[in-house]
Amino acid sequence: MNRKLRVGLIYGGKSGEHQVSLQTALAVIKAFDHSIYEIHPFYITPDGEWRSGGALPGPVESVEQLAFAGLPKQAGAAEEEASGPGTVLGPLFEASGRGLPVSSSAADGAPALDVVFPLLHGTYGEDGTIQGLFEMADIPYVGAGVLASAVGMDKVMMKKIFAQEELPQCVFRHFTRPQWEKDQAFFLMDVEVAIGYPCFIKPANLGSSVGVSKASNRDELIEAVRLAFKYDRKVIVEEFIDAREIEVAVLGNDEPQASVPGEIVSSSAFYDYKAKYLDGQSAMIIPADLPEETKEQVREMAIRAFQAIDATGLSRVDFFLGRTDGKLYINEINTMPGFTPFSMYPLLWKETGKPYAELLSDLIKLAFQRHADKRTIQYKFDAE
Structure with a gap:
């Protein structure tokens, strides 16, 4: 390919992790080699509005510029009007020029985008919904497919699959908002008998520790459930384990590879949103100080988890390593980890x-590889 590779970066999103996505987009835009890649920004507002601009001339230097980078080319007073509801979804459909009945806007006749890189975290970005849009558009995209994204986002379904694969994990319980409202007393008793205190309460479908609380008694548990239901209709309650937090990065499609393991030493009582993204005080020990046998075990389990949900592209797999018994527990898999x-x-x-730039290039290659493999599938059937 003689021209630059056209990469659509989609960021922002209608999610509690909107700001995390902007930080990821800023880092990725700065890391891309703009002499090789032509970057097309697609910004999704917190209200779900899509804004598309022309190709970026170079790196964006601040988070504040990201929303502007996603605006249409019209400038001045017309900007607000141009970024209104009429831009919703249209730019991506037009950009694909592939499976949808629209023409390409690229001057050389090639599709306006060669590949899409969704830098979206949480709801409507990491949960299979936008991946389904890419599948309908028949355009290569970075990361996991519809199924793996949905399973990786839903902590309850994820844990059920891990249990099927006999991956060790902590005790958990879950319930929906209607179930909780109908029989709160039962679920309180179930949690207290099966898990006890302290315990962790989380929205089932969200990441970045948004809406996560630690409860030490019944009153705190009720308040934590109330908070979690602000972000999802399903809540999961997990056992507290006195453990070190170990993380492994996985990269690949059918033959995934695992990185060296790292360890998180949180700056707060647990690795919450502030500790992850705001205070910069949490320590990351890379590689983690672990026996070689444990390092191999955690890498092997990370790949098993990746394959169990049929993931592709990239994932980060998180573990607990018990401080007293040395036992390894899988915590969760994240199919679109932050950058x-x-x-x-x-x-x-x-x-x-x-290094970072090589990692981004590998992810794009994996997206093309996965797309080419899917195109070998025959979807038409002639009964004759």
Whole structure:
């Protein structure tokens, strides 16, 4: 390919992790080699509005510029009007020029976008919904497919699959808002008998520790459930384990590879949103100080988890390592981990020998590989 590769970056989103996505987008835009890649921004507002601009001339230097980078080319007073509801979804459909009945806007006749890189975290970005849009548009995209994204987002379904694969994990309980409202007393008793205190309460479908609380008694548990229901209709309650937090990065499609493991030493009582993204005080120990046998075990379990949900592209797999018994428990898999300056995923690969720019190029290659493989599937059937 003689021209630059056209990469659509989609960021922002209608999610509690909107700001995390902007930080990821800023880091990725700065890391791309703009002499090789032509970056097309697609900004999704917190209200779900899509804004598309022309190709970026170079790196964006601040988070504040990201929303502007996603605006249409019209400038001045017309900007607000141009970024209104009429831009919703249209730019991406037109950009694909592939499976949808629209013409390409590229001057050379090639599709306006060669590949899409969704830098979206949480709801409507990491849960399979936008991946389904890419599938309908028949355009290559970075990361996991519809099924793996949905399973990786839903902590309850994820844990059920891990249990089927006999991956060790902590005790958990879950319930929906209607179930809780109908029989709160039962679920309180179930949690207290099966798990006890302290315990962790989380929205089932959200990441970045948004809406996560630690409860030490019944009153705190009720308040934590109330908070979690602000972000999802399903809540999961997990056993507290006195453990070290170990993370592994996975990269690949059918033959995934695992990075060296790293360890998180949180600046607060647990690794919450502030500790992850705001205070910059949490320590990341890379590689983690572990026996070789444990390092191999955690890498092997990370790949098993990746394959169990049929993931592709990238994932970060998180573990607990018991401080007293040395037992390894899988916590969760994240199919679109952050690329912020504080993010573990790129740092793990850097320590493993793969720098940031190379990692981004590999992810794009994996997207093309997966798309080409899917195109070998025959969808038409002639009964004759």
